[in-house]
Amino acid sequence: MKTLMQSNSHRFIQHRIRENKSGGIIRSRIDLILHYMIDCYLCMLEDGPEFSSSKIKETATYKFEDYLSDRFVDDYLRKRKAESLSQTQLNQIIFTKQSSENYIDCNTKLNRPDLIDIYITNIQLDKELSSTPQPYFAIECKRIRKSSCFEEYVKDIQKFANREHTMTRLPYEGQIAFIENSKFTHCLVAQNINKKLLSIESIDTIQVLESKVIHEGFKGSYYSKHFKNFGENNGFAIYHLLFDYTKIVID
Numbered sequence: 509m510k511t512l513m514q515s516n517s518h519r520f521i522q523h524r525i526r527e528n529k530s531g532g533i534i535r536s537r538i539d540l541i542l543h544y545m546i547d548c549y550l551c552m553l554e555d556g557p558e559f560s561s562s563k564i565k566e567t568a569t570y571k572f573e574d575y576l577s578d579r580f581v582d583d584y585l586r587k588r589k590a591e592s593l594s595q596t597q598l599n600q601i602i603f604t605k606q607s608s609e610n611y612i613d614c615n616t617k618l619n620r621p622d623l624i625d626i627y628i629t630n631i632q633l634d635k636e637l638s639s640t641p642q643p644y645f646a647i648e649c650k651r652i653r654k655s656s657c658f659e660e661y662v663k664d665i666q667k668f669a670n671r672e673h674t675m676t677r678l679p680y681e682g683q684i685a686f687i688e689n690s691k692f693t694h695c696l697v698a699q700n701i702n703k704k705l706l707s708i709e710s711i712d713t714i715q716v717l718e719s720k721v722i723h724e725g726f727k728g729s730y731y732s733k734h735f736k737n738f739g740e741n742n743g744f745a746i747y748h749l750l751f752d753y754t755k756i757v758i759d
Contacts, residue, residue: 537598537631538645538680539722542747544592546723548584549751557583558758574606576686576753577625577649581605585626602630609644611671614738622671625649626682633678644675647682652750653689658700661685662708665746669711669737681746686753694728694750701748710737717748728752 559579561572568575585603593599607627612619626647633643648664651657661683668681685697692700702716712735720731728750735741 534633534678534680537633538678538747540596540598541601541628541631541645542682542722542729542749544589544598545585545749546726546729547592548580548588549749550723550725551588552580552584552756553752557756559756560759561757562759573649573651573686574625576651576757577684578605580684581626598631600630600632601628603628609646609677610674612674614670614672614736619674622646622673626684631678642676643678645678645680645682647684649684649686652685652687652692652697655700658697658704661701662704662711665705665732665734666708666711668744668746669734672736672738679742679744681744683746683748685748685750686757687750688753688757690754694752697750698730698748705732712737712741714743720747722747 557579559572559576564572564575581603582605589601589603593601604627605625607624608621609624609627610619611622624646626649628645628647629642631643631645648667650661650664652661664683687694687697698717698719705711705713705716713732714735715731715733717730717732719727720729721727722729730748730750732746732748733743734746735743
């Protein structure tokens with residue numbers, strides 16, 4: 509197993525060097541975006557909003573999961589941008605909710621719409637990637653309230669591995685977990701996701717979720733590495749933000 513992991517790590521590094529010579533620049537931009545997102549989350553905790561899933565079911569036709577990601581985008585990522593990012597390299601960044609890009613499924617070979625929970629563009633990486641149109645960074649969101657939710661979370665990792673995107677998408681993905689059950693710490697959530705990951709042969713995982721400090725005031729950030737299931741099996745990485753929503757979601 510150790511030899512296999514070392515071999516996989518070597519393959520991942522070689523793919524990243526060959527395909528992404530500006531990887532350091534891209535990583536620094538992504539880290540800056542995620543640091544800002546964590547800032548917004550911490551601001552939300554201070555504000556103390558309360559969201560009721562039963563109330564949303566009575567007043568809206570879309571999923572509560574989408575409601576949570578929409579509120580995060582509208583009430584925090586967009587509203588605090590001018591104040592927090594105006595003096596950075598990301599002063600023109602655009603956060604969009606519930607957007608769509610196309611992808612080709614590696615199994616069926618069909619072109620399908622890819623619905624994205626948080627869609628981030630204008631990251632100013634066009635020159636580094638020689639890309640037209642602009643590259644985008646996608647973040648998927650999942651509620652974590654019971655054990656079966658870990659399987660749903662890992663299904664998004666499977667999607668990342670199986671989908672060949674037709675527009676320029678960064679070699680990094682993002683996932684947010686809205687943890688609604690007080691029995692689940694971010695450490696326990698990461699452990700359960702890793703158990704599920706290691707049990708799925710169709711996800712070629714080089715590195716399971718490991719803690720990665722992005723923000724000095726937040727411990728629930730993680731990083732994993734995987735291979736695509738098509739083409740040259742290029743490596744990609746996922747940033748995971750495991751947010752405690754136990755005081756935000758009230759039922």
